[in-house]
Amino acid sequence: MKPAPFEYHAPETIHEVCGLLAEHGDEAKVLAGGQSLVPMLALRLTRFEHLVDVNRVAALSGFGRENGTLVVRACTRQRVMERDAAIAAAVPLLAQATPLIGHFQIRNRGTVGGSLAHADPASEYPAVAVALGAELELASPGGAVRRLTADDFFVGTWTTAAEPDELLVAARFPVWPARSGFAIEEVARRHGDFALAGVACAITDGRAGIALFGVGSTPVRARDAEEAWLAGAGAAEVAESAVRDLDPPADVHATASTRTRIARHLVERAVTRAQEGQRVAG
Amino acid sequence: MTTSTAGRFVGQSVKRREDPRLLTGHGRYVDDVVLPGMLHCTFVRSDVARGRIIRVDTEAAAALDGVTAVLTAADLNPHAGNMQPTLLLTTPGAPLRPLADGDVRFVGEPIVLIVASSRYVAEDAADLVEVEIDSDPAVIDVEHALDDGVPIVHPELGTNLGAEMVFPISPELEAVLAGDNVVRRIFRQHRHTPVPMETRGVVVEYEPSVGELHAWMSTQNPHEAKQAMSRVTGVPAHLVRVEGHDVGGGFGQKFFTPREEMTVALAARRLGRTLKWIEDRRENLIASNHARADVAECTFALDGDGRLLGTYIDHIEDAGAFPVGATGGAGALVGLLFTGPYKCALASLRTRSVWTNTCGRGAYRGPWMFETVAREQMVDAAARAMGMDPLDWRRRNVIPTAELPYTLPTGLPLDMVSPSETLEQAAEIIGYDAFRSEQRRLFAEEGRLVGIGLGLYVEPSTGMMDPMGTETAVVRVNPNGQVTVALGTGAHGQGIETTMAQVVAEELGIDYEDVTIVQGDSAVTAYGRGTGGSGTAVIAGNSCRNACAVVRAKAIEIAAHLMEAAPDDLEIADAQIAVRGTPTRSVAWTEVARIAHLETARLPEGMEVGLEATATFKAPPFSWSNACHACTVEIDRATGVVSILRYVVSEDCGVMINPMIVEGQVAGGVVQGIGGTLYEHFVYDDDGNPLTTTFMDYLLPTTTEVPTIEYGHVETPSPTPGGHKGMGEGGAIGSPPAIFNAVADALALVGATIDRTPLTPDTILGAITTDA
Numbered sequence A: 001m002k003p004a005p006f007e008y009h010a011p012e013t014i015h016e017v018c019g020l021l022a023e024h025g026d027e028a029k030v031l032a033g034g035q036s037l038v039p040m041l042a043l044r045l046t047r048f049e050h051l052v053d054v055n056r057v058a059a060l061s062g063f064g065r066e067n068g069t070l071v072v073r074a075c076t077r078q079r080v081m082e083r084d085a086a087i088a089a090a091v092p093l094l095a096q097a098t099p100l101i102g103h104f105q106i107r108n109r110g111t112v113g114g115s116l117a118h119a120d121p122a123s124e125y126p127a128v129a130v131a132l133g134a135e136l137e138l139a140s141p142g143g144a145v146r147r148l149t150a151d152d153f154f155v156g157t158w159t160t161a162a163e164p165d166e167l168l169v170a171a172r173f174p175v176w177p178a179r180s181g182f183a184i185e186e187v188a189r190r191h192g193d194f195a196l197a198g199v200a201c202a203i204t205d206g207r208a209g210i211a212l213f214g215v216g217s218t219p220v221r222a223r224d225a226e227e228a229w230l231a232g233a234g235a236a237e238v239a240e241s242a243v244r245d246l247d248p249p250a251d252v253h254a255t256a257s258t259r260t261r262i263a264r265h266l267v268e269r270a271v272t273r274a275q276e277g278q279r280v281a282g
Numbered sequence B: 001m002t003t004s005t006a007g008r009f010v011g012q013s014v015k016r017r018e019d020p021r022l023l024t025g026h027g028r029y030v031d032d033v034v035l036p037g038m039l040h041c042t043f044v045r046s047d048v049a050r051g052r053i054i055r056v057d058t059e060a061a062a063a064l065d066g067v068t069a070v071l072t073a074a075d076l077n078p079h080a081g082n083m084q085p086t087l088l089l090t091t092p093g094a095p096l097r098p099l100a101d102g103d104v105r106f107v108g109e110p111i112v113l114i115v116a117s118s119r120y121v122a123e124d125a126a127d128l129v130e131v132e133i134d135s136d137p138a139v140i141d142v143e144h145a146l147d148d149g150v151p152i153v154h155p156e157l158g159t160n161l162g163a164e165m166v167f168p169i170s171p172e173l174e175a176v177l178a179g180d181n182v183v184r185r186i187f188r189q190h191r192h193t194p195v196p197m198e199t200r201g202v203v204v205e206y207e208p209s210v211g212e213l214h215a216w217m218s219t220q221n222p223h224e225a226k227q228a229m230s231r232v233t234g235v236p237a238h239l240v241r242v243e244g245h246d247v248g249g250g251f252g253q254k255f256f257t258p259r260e261e262m263t264v265a266l267a268a269r270r271l272g273r274t275l276k277w278i279e280d281r282r283e284n285l286i287a288s289n290h291a292r293a294d295v296a297e298c299t300f301a302l303d304g305d306g307r308l309l310g311t312y313i314d315h316i317e318d319a320g321a322f323p324v325g326a327t328g329g330a331g332a333l334v335g336l337l338f339t340g341p342y343k344c345a346l347a348s349l350r351t352r353s354v355w356t357n358t359c360g361r362g363a364y365r366g367p368w369m370f371e372t373v374a375r376e377q378m379v380d381a382a383a384r385a386m387g388m389d390p391l392d393w394r395r396r397n398v399i400p401t402a403e404l405p406y407t408l409p410t411g412l413p414l415d416m417v418s419p420s421e422t423l424e425q426a427a428e429i430i431g432y433d434a435f436r437s438e439q440r441r442l443f444a445e446e447g448r449l450v451g452i453g454l455g456l457y458v459e460p461s462t463g464m465m466d467p468m469g470t471e472t473a474v475v476r477v478n479p480n481g482q483v484t485v486a487l488g489t490g491a492h493g494q495g496i497e498t499t500m501a502q503v504v505a506e507e508l509g510i511d512y513e514d515v516t517i518v519q520g521d522s523a524v525t526a527y528g529r530g531t532g533g534s535g536t537a538v539i540a541g542n543s544c545r546n547a548c549a550v551v552r553a554k555a556i557e558i559a560a561h562l563m564e565a566a567p568d569d570l571e572i573a574d575a576q577i578a579v580r581g582t583p584t585r586s587v588a589w590t591e592v593a594r595i596a597h598l599e600t601a602r603l604p605e606g607m608e609v610g611l612e613a614t615a616t617f618k619a620p621p622f623s624w625s626n627a628c629h630a631c632t633v634e635i636d637r638a639t640g641v642v643s644i645l646r647y648v649v650s651e652d653c654g655v656m657i658n659p660m661i662v663e664g665q666v667a668g669g670v671v672q673g674i675g676g677t678l679y680e681h682f683v684y685d686d687d688g689n690p691l692t693t694t695f696m697d698y699l700l701p702t703t704t705e706v707p708t709i710e711y712g713h714v715e716t717p718s719p720t721p722g723g724h725k726g727m728g729e730g731g732a733i734g735s736p737p738a739i740f741n742a743v744a745d746a747l748a749l750v751g752a753t754i755d756r757t758p759l760t761p762d763t764i765l766g767a768i769t770t771d772a
């Protein structure tokens, strides 16, 4: 359980990071909190000649409001999402989701961008990003910046639409209107494990977002269920619709049918809770 | 709490003296041992469960900078001596070998040993070794391993049946088994593994010019390791020394000396170099030892009132390919103990240990605990079948204290136990009757599924198997009166340095702080049994007592001589040897110790100088302990998730040396039972590929999964001098069926049944099919 040899780089600016990624192409990998990458290196499940540590890049850390958007820079620690009252005020779902990620030691190191870029299908943040309609901001070697919607960003298990030489710079979460309700629900084998199934959802006047996680190769956006919800369907009906076309993976922790059953129940619970939140907020 | 039998030290919850160093990071584990010129090892392991080795190409690995040696079977196996443990040297077992030779027999089997300047380089070299294996169909399903046409795991043995024990079925038993109330169930217990926090590891120094082999090892049993390393390397035993220091858990895994440690010792001897091997977690999960993989068909014959008339158990245990210790089996005890603490006149059994192409079976806290699992789950099934409450069934069938001693139908003599008292105490603490009414209310009014389960057992710690039944203590009083005690134990979390000091201080009438326990080092302790099998309190404790008796008598004789008093009139208390009833006439313990060493002219005529004694204790064939576990659970019908609401253990381990340590030991076992029943599952696919090779997939319980554990104590002294009984394993024996029964009890509300563990959402939701 020792990683293969690699060269270690510790740049301090986004420009330098992009330069290193351009230079080494797919032989390089960004190292953020290391909570996913380091175990994979140690188990030699993956290896890279170059690790580009972005922890010293000041411009990659912190968050701020830009009009109706909360911009979370990629290397901001997950624990900031959990603890900072400004996050809970702007994007309550981020604050609700974070305690479900691993354990506090992991959230102290793990970053928001690392979780999104890693794109584990059972991760909370990707589902939150999809449910809320977030955008991901990517910098490429030439200095160009592009934005992708969360719907477009997640393309498969541990796979995103980002090119190997692109750096995730920030995630842009829209701040939903005051009269909104949010909920995230999941079932994991133990506290802190990746979810067997989970759902993040949000509702406001004229808009609903439902994204399931742990039940596909990416976060699964339940568009029909969103429409049914907006049209006033009850929680059970919304849940039924959300899982109708699910094709979840099976592994040692749960069969596909267990995941579907759990997912349906969680959608029902989350939708009910979000509605209640919206009612209280309004 | 303190108990009625509490002494000044024995019976007190003295804080563990090991903890300050362990909790502040100053423990000394194998990986902390760093020696000059030390090299690092790693193994290249098979990724095929069964197959023929076509080619092993080590050239590129050997050429890598920093690599000292790349060893294959040809380099080591011809030089290896017997690899079976001392206890089982003549028992037929798997054909053990240091490295795979010609074929591989489970995923994880070592094929190549790499020796390099660091573990990093060693792993780089491992990546460069090319192993080509032609894979053959593997034997994974133990229940079909004895079928016709199934491949043979060990061609040398010609059969997949490792061991078998069959008791004939008497005509009387046959008659009751054909009676009106016969309950038959098949229960399956899934495979799990001990998972000590410190993985296995060894540092071996061999200096050819001196001829001595010195090993530091994570072991429960330094003397066994010494014998094993001597046998495998050919270095005479008096030139082998094994030290243990702190050991971060073993749970049975480190009782015998495993294959990798012996292989590294052999390599050190061949190379004449100092080698370190520290197992990583993946290796520990896939290739150390597994346990608990059992299946049994159980039959209870009852009379119309639910009284047990006869039992039959047909048990199979999965031995894996290379079990640690002969067949690794505990099946005989599963069969012999199946009727446990219940009255039953007739019993018979068949138990078989079967080879498969999986990681070998080995000891794990309560190696034969499936007797309790199968029986207690049967009890609930039988009670339900007879329309009885499981507590009432147990009350009706448990052996009453007044009827002890009681001979089990398999012939084992049961005595000095209190199953019915612990049953009542556990039921009382958990509020059994109140829970039953609350359960009905919650189900009727809210549709909630809560359940209650019991697990009642008796546990023999046996002194029958040499060398496990004996321990030798050396009690040495230093010239200043402080006492050093040497024991052949290999403590790995039990607090032996604390409890044995309590016993010695109590016996000698001196202060606990003035007693030091030295153990875990074969060179400075007498040959001993190691630490395992719940034996320390009884066996090491009484060897200390026996040695103390000699020291004490001599100290009194010296004091009597000094005071011109009769030895019979003297007593030792608070480090003073005084005339009974006249405390002013006394000599200090320290003064006696000083005179014994430094003013020897004042000793009685002809008395030997010094104040020290060596004594052994041989355990009786059986000393039984017992306990009752009770727990309540809630099942989330929608998600299949089980939560434990309350957990109670009422135990009887005789006279407690240290109640806090007793409770700590019980807690540790219960946590393993919770893990084993709900979370921990070592999974192979049909081809023998392990699927749970990291802690992401092999799930251990954490603090958030474990409830507060409540304790009750019953104290029935054992017939051995201290009155103690074995209790290290019991927590892990009683807990799995208690949890299983609680879940089954909750599921019974909706007519659902379970017959296997682990109790995952899959299992639970699968059971509640009608609830979908």
Ligand SMILES: Cc1cc2nc3c(=O)[nH]c(=O)nc-3n(C[C@H](O)[C@H](O)[C@H](O)COP(=O)(O)OP(=O)(O)OC[C@H]3O[C@@H](n4cnc5c(N)ncnc54)[C@H](O)[C@@H]3O)c2cc1C
Binding pocket: A029, A030, A031, A032, A033, A034, A035, A036, A037, A038, A054, A074, A075, A100, A101, A102, A103, A106, A109, A110, A111, A112, A113, A114, A115, A117, A118, A120, A122, A123, A124, A125, A166, A167, A168, A169, A192, A193, A194, A195
């Ligand atoms: C025991 C345990 C439990 C966990 N449980 C959960 C859980 O329940 N839910 C959950 O969501 N996560 C969980 N995680 C994962 C955790 O959230 C990780 O922190 C996260 O997935 C990765 O973030 P990181 O900052 O550690 O990234 P790293 O591990 O450093 O990197 C992860 C991947 O993202 C890439 N990357 C990182 N930053 C960027 C960037 N700015 N631009 C481009 N690529 C980038 C890296 O190159 C790498 O491929 C768990 C981890 C552990 C160890």
